[in-house]
Amino acid sequence: MPEEFTDTPLLTARFDAALHYATRHHAQQLRKGTPIPYSAHVLAVASLVLEMHGDEDEAIGGLLHDVVEDGGGTAALAEIEAAFGAKVAEIVLANTDSLDDHDGWYERKRAYVDAFATKSPAALRVSLADKIHNARSILLDYRTVGDAIWARFRQGQGIATRIYYRELAAAFERERERLGEPAQPYVDELRRTVDAISAHAELLQGPDSRELFDA
Template sequence: MPESFTDTPLLTARFDAALHYATRHHARQLRKGTPIPYAAHILAVASLVLEMHGDEDEAIGALLHDVVEDGGGRPALAEIEAAFGPVVAALVAANSDTLDPKDDNNDGGAGWYARKRAYLGGFTSRSPAALRVSLADKVHNARAILLDYRTLGDEIWARFGQGQGLATRVYYRELAVAFERERERLGPAAQPYVDELRRTVDAITALAETHQGRDSRTLFDA
């Protein structure tokens, strides 16, 4: 089959500018516990959003989704709104656990749980576009966790400041449930990725059972 082309490219100079902004912001950042440049993650998330038939604003939101949370804070959000518009800024805000990065910690403590519960609690009020960006982010993160768990075993959880990784596994199971509830709002092209997240999360759970036995908790309140 011959290649397909369009007379009106989906991605414009705005996307190019956002890519430059994102790679500049994350230039020195690596994926937790790896030598992988953080740019690999934001490129993967943008790619997944486009595969879900997201528009340019969503693709830009995917590139910038971690800028605020990973050190930029509210000043970066204001910059994003000025440069890329309120729609993109809203997507980034909706996909930030916190607008105040000093709050951040990954150890599964009380503050971590509060942020994760708040993030999950906002699913019903998020736009389909914001949910697609979130789904792309979580699918890529879950795939990376599963691949490295298969390779490294339980030592992977040290990246998250967690001895046995239970908090992270529970959170991803909660995410899978939350996306399943919003499945219809995500649109037909995104729905296979809801299934992909479920398969990946279930594989992480199954692998943890081989290493640790059955988890003591299934979901946050169960």
């Protein structure tokens, strides 16, 4: 089958500028417990967003989704809005756990999930791409290094992380229709990956004592 082309590029100089911004911001950051440059993650997120038929603003949001949370703060959010527009800034803010340094891990994760109904479809697609890539990485490394992986997350034997990802899978399933048809297979992919993490944990540790935040 011949290659296909578009008369108008779907990614412009704005995407190039966002890519440079993201790679410079994360230049010294590594993925937890690995020698992998953090930029590998934001590139993967942007790629998944585009596979879901997200537009350029969403792809840029994928590149920049961790900038505010990972040290940039409100100053970086203002820079992003000035350089890339209000829609991109909204996507980034919606994908930021919290700007309150006093919030604990559980409070931040609970608030993130609880806010799904108020997030735009664009922000949800970026979030889904982020969580799919993270979940795939967790599963691959879990199968490779076993329970040692949970030391990266400072969450004991990983039950808190597993509960959070099960909550995420359920939240995306509730928002399935708003995500749009091209994104729906990725909702199923997240569920499969999260279930595989839980199954491997049960093999190594036995069943988790809790399935969800309130169960």
